[in-house]
Amino acid sequence: MKKSILKKQLDHLNKNNHFRFHMPGHKGSGNDFDIFTYDTTEIPGADNLHDPKGVIAEVQEKCAKVYGSEETAILVNGSTTGIQSAILGACSPGEQLIVSANCHRSVFGALALGRIKGVFITPEFDEVMGFAKEVSLDSVKEAIIKYPQSRGMILTNPTYYGTTSDVKAIGEFLHGLGKFLIVDEAHGAHLHFNKELPLDAIAAEADVSIQSTHKILGSLTQSSLIHFQGSRINRQQVKFFLSLLQSSSPSYPLMISVEEAVDQACEKGTEIFKIIIDAHEDFSKNQSPNAPISLYKGHDSDSGYDQSKWLFHTRGISGDLIEEILLKTYRIQCELSGNDHVLAMTGIGTTQSDIDALTGAIDDLNKKILSGELKDHAIIASPDLPTEKLIAGALKTEVPLWKGIYDEKEKCPLAEANGRLAGDFIIPYPPGIPVLLPGSRINKEMIAGLSHLMDNGIIIVGINKNRELLLLEEKGVINDA
Ligand SMILES: Cc1ncc(COP(=O)(O)O)c(C=O)c1O
Structure with a gap:
């Protein structure tokens, strides 16, 4: 067709x-530039995102000035590659990074690609709504006491649901120990533009922040920004990973739309x-x-x-x-x-x-x-969903994440997975936080909790409609974990 x-x-x-x-945040209306006319490659004068010296460098400097960062780069593969490059550039293989457990899947991708050890912090949960609110400063302090070698932290702020953490206090604490703070600010490119909104990460003195300008501001889907300040993170190394992971054919319409979005937000x-x-x-x-x-x-x-x-x-x-x-x-x-x-x-x-x-x-x-006019519809009582408990108890892996991704896998019914190691990310939506990672040990409570979620219509990525999931092929199955 x-x-x-x-x-x-x-x-x-x-x-x-x-x-x-x-x-995206433009809601279908924006500057009507003809995408095909402006879609070129790096012809003379067009500059090159991977080594900007001309107009792209100027626009990046303008964006840095607007957001108050020391340096800003346009991203053409979403915040996803910005987050991955920031983590890969900031941590070497084998090093530890504190991660708020409500992080986006790109964080897990970076941990696996870089063979970096995630130290997961469980955020505070909203008892009624059942999703992550803030990551408390105390929980960051506890993680540092347990894992003093951690190089720094990546924090999701604000969350998909609009909740926020005290980025400034967390940053000050980490900086006091010589550690860095990266903020996944995918949902926060607009914060800078109204003082009644929560403080943005650069104003809160984070070392790096990554923003999807397409989510709430008006750029085209997939275009984003990464901001840098200070010297705790090796910028050159982050930029090296950006070149490695982003397309070698950066889209001019995407880059144009970022500049348009930032101009529009200023206006x-x-x-x-x-x-x-x-x-x-x-x-x-x-x-x-x-x-x-x-x-x-x-x-x-x-x-x-x-x-x-x-x-x-x-x-x-x-x-x-x-x-x-x-x-x-x-x-x-x-x-x-x-x-x-x-x-x-x-x-x-x-x-x-x-x-x-x-x-x-x-x-x-x-x-x-x-x-009572809607009473013919399925009026339901909210079941007690155990997502919060599942998240709190999980996110440990018995094999390194990267190994869990590479190892051989087999399909198995969830009901028969007790004692086995998960072979995939298992993510209930909402709230979109993995409760099992490749290499996490599955127990009976986990199976009961996941089954209860599915019985109540919650979509779980990683478990198919026949209620099967991938497991790591291990010798010697533990029966009563
Ligand atoms: C919290 C969070 N971080 C990062 C991302 C990735 O952003 P992008 O779609 O720009 O790659 C998302 C996307 O939904 C997100 O919700």
């Missing part, structure tokens, strides 16, 4: 997608995010305490909540169902949903009428649920 991806996208956009509360970021923050505050202030769908106000931490994220807690009705109704009835496409929540992501392309559509739809749905 001809043009099947294009056709599918057009069909989807025409049918449903009038109010976009999902990534109107403060104003747009003020509208979004004020609307978030108004909506949560005016909401009835017994509204079945309520806006998450953030967690009680001094580091603040990123109110560009509109996270709704659904009580008595599934978040997945609310996401479906929002799309079918109100033409609102959200970013994601789960058993008891729906996440609507705003961005620099969000308008007042988008916000009005969203808040109007939620008010309407609340009325319908309370009046």
Whole structure:
């Protein structure tokens, strides 16, 4: 079939997608430059991302000035390669790195590629919503006491759900010991542009931060930035890995779009995010305490909540169902949903009428649920999901991660995996945090917990629909681990 991806996208956009509360942040409107016209290779005068000396170097300097970093580089393979290069450039094989367990899969990739030992910290969990809130300074201190040789830390901040940690305090503590702090700020390229938003990593004096300018600002998907300051991390080495891992044909449309996004954020970021923050505050202030769908106000931490994220807690009705109704009835496409929540992501392309559509739809749905109008739908009680316990107990490996990836594997039903070593990343969505890594020992509680999650419709990456997973081929199976 001809043009099947294009056709599918057009069909989807025409049918449903009038109010976009999902990534990317431009929401489908931006500077209409013709991608094909500007898509060239490194012809004379176009400069080269892998050794910028001309216009790309100038734009990178402009971005550094805007964000207040010492040096900034454009990324064309997403924050993913920025994160991987930062870790690979900062740690040598065999060294230890403290990792917040709610990290993105790119972090695990870097640990495996670089044969680096991850020291995992379990973040604080929101008891009601069941996802990671902040990584506490105390937990970083404990990790350092246990693993004093750790070279530094990578912290995810803000999280997908908008929660934040005290980056400044964690950074100061690590720096006091001569250790570095890398911040995966994939969800935070907008923070710098409004003072009411949580502090950005460069302002909080992190050594390196990596930002997906496509997620909430307006660049094209896959374009991102990496910022550097100070000398705790060898920049040359990080840049060496960027050249090694990124495409040798960096896309000019992606690079152009990063500059456009940063210019746009300078021009109107403060104003747009003020509208979004004020609307978030108004909506949560005016909401009835017994509204079945309520806006998450953030967690009680001094580091603040990123109110560009509109996270709704659904009580008595599934978040997945609310996401479906929002799309079918109100033409609102959200970013994601789960058993008891729906996440609507705003961005620099969000308008007042988008916000009005969203808040109007939620008010309407609340009325319908309370009046019993929606009672034919599957109204459910949120089951007690054990994800938090699974995460807290896991993320240990009995073989190095890189070895777990290379070793021979076999497929096995989950129910028969007790005592065996996982051969893959096992990741419940949400919250998207692995509960088993290649080389983690599986026990009975883990099997019961994962089965319970699947019984309740949670998607688990790494376990197929027949409930089978990959295991490492080991001799001598332990039966009652
Ligand atoms: C926390 C976090 N870090 C990193 C990434 C990777 O970013 P990118 O898609 O720009 O490669 C993501 C993507 O979803 C993410 O959520």
